[in-house]
Amino acid sequence: MPATLDDQKRSAIAEKLADIKAIQNLIIDNEQQFLSECSDNHLRHRLEDMLEDDQKNLDIVETAITQYGIQAEPKPTVQEFVSQAKETLASSRLSMYEKIAQHELLKHGQVMSGLVVHKAAQVVGQDIEAAIAPLNTVNFENRAHQEQLKGMLEYLGTLELTGQEPKQGLWARVQDAVAAATGVVGSAVTQTSDKESADVMDLIFMDHQKARTLISEIRNAENDDQVKALFGQLYKDLVVHAKAEEAVVYPAVQPFYGDDTQELFDETAEIEGILNELKAMPSAGDQFMAKLKELKAMIGDHTRQEESTMFATIRKNMSSEEQQQLGMRFKETKQSLQSQM
Incomplete structure (x- = not known):
């Protein structure tokens, strides 16, 4: 058998990619749950769009793992975290605001994990950079999703505290932020936005x-x-x-x-x-x-x-x-x- 590149650094990156996939599956489960619990049309439309993006992004993550060529399992701590997070977010004791707040943190974590993998790839080898290039799209979309989730939190927080929806001006400012964040994505997203998966x-x-x-x-x-x-x-x-x-x-x-x-x-x-x-x-x-x-x-x-x-x-x-x-x-x-x- 030829020598392989399953050394410590490359195996660690493979494990991190597996962690990202596990969290991406959790994100999809959360959004499906939120849709089943949410009757507000403002939020439902955004959650539906986000879920569609995240289902595509799961395919992109799987593609990156396949291109990388080293299969791994998520860390035990990540597997435990996913299990606990599912249990926590399924609790009826949490308000929708609290659930969306936890979800926004997951999105932030995915962005950071994607950035860390790219930085590690730059250190370890150009072949890794080539293999995980599709993750750029996921990172960009997760950043845009963070802005949308912040808008949802402002909307839900105001509603929970006052019993009234926020003024349209507030929501309009949130939408401006979303548009700005989405604009940063540019061609990296639009190249594949009409595809369910890579061809x-x-x-x-x-x-x-x-x-x-x-x-x-x-x-x-x-x-x-x-x-x-x-x-x-x-x-x-x-x-x-x-x-x-x-x-x-x-x-x-x-x-x-x-x-x-x-x-x-x-x-x-x-x-x-x-x-x-x-x-x-x-x-x-x-x-x-x-x-x-x-x-x-x-x-x-x-x-x-x-x-x-x-x-x-x-x-x-x-x-x-x-x-x-x-x-x-x-x-x-x-x-x-x-x-x-």
Whole structure:
């Protein structure tokens, strides 16, 4: 087996990503509960929109974990916190104001966790930055949600203290804050706002980017240990990617991509062959780097074909929904393969 990157730092990031996913599930559960308890149309509309965003964001978090390539469980303390939070927020003793206040703190925690993961990725490796890039969208939306939740708290707090809704001027100021926060998001959110989940082309492209980054890091590694560790991750990522494409993507595109599909099968077989040659070589020395250069060229040819002609054919022949469904199958296949390696 090749060396892997499951060292302390990378495993810690994997665990943090698992924590983020656990909290994201809690956030969704909370919002579903709030909707079941809330009859105020002002709040319901905002909660419904927020829930829709958060369900999409859960898919983005899962995508980032899959792209990262290291599966982990949430910390026991986080699992315990989630259990206690569910029990607390289900209590009829808490007012809606108190529940929303706790929810806003969860959103703040998610923002900070996302930022910390990005900072850690900058320290540990560019391949991690590439893998977790989708989390940017989640962070931006969570910030916008915080502003909306603050507006809800002002509304609920005034209502609970006085029995009356706040003046429209107050709510208008809150809406201005929401609009300002949402504007900061820019294209990072709007790029995917019309999608329920990442489509197959998004996922394949992210895999390609990560592979290119890892190869660059291997070529610039400072010592043999780094080469072994980085190649271990590259080997795992590319084998999983290739097998998932062979199992899910290529059969799906073959009816309209025709004979070119066989070329993709042949290229992935060649790539796996070169990977196994590299795996059997000493990682120090010119022979390894020469073979790595050959791998880089082979991957370059393969990814250019996929990102140009195959992607164009997918766009022409598959609806947006079909592209997303294929992406989901591709991601699930990768997750299954990762758990076996």
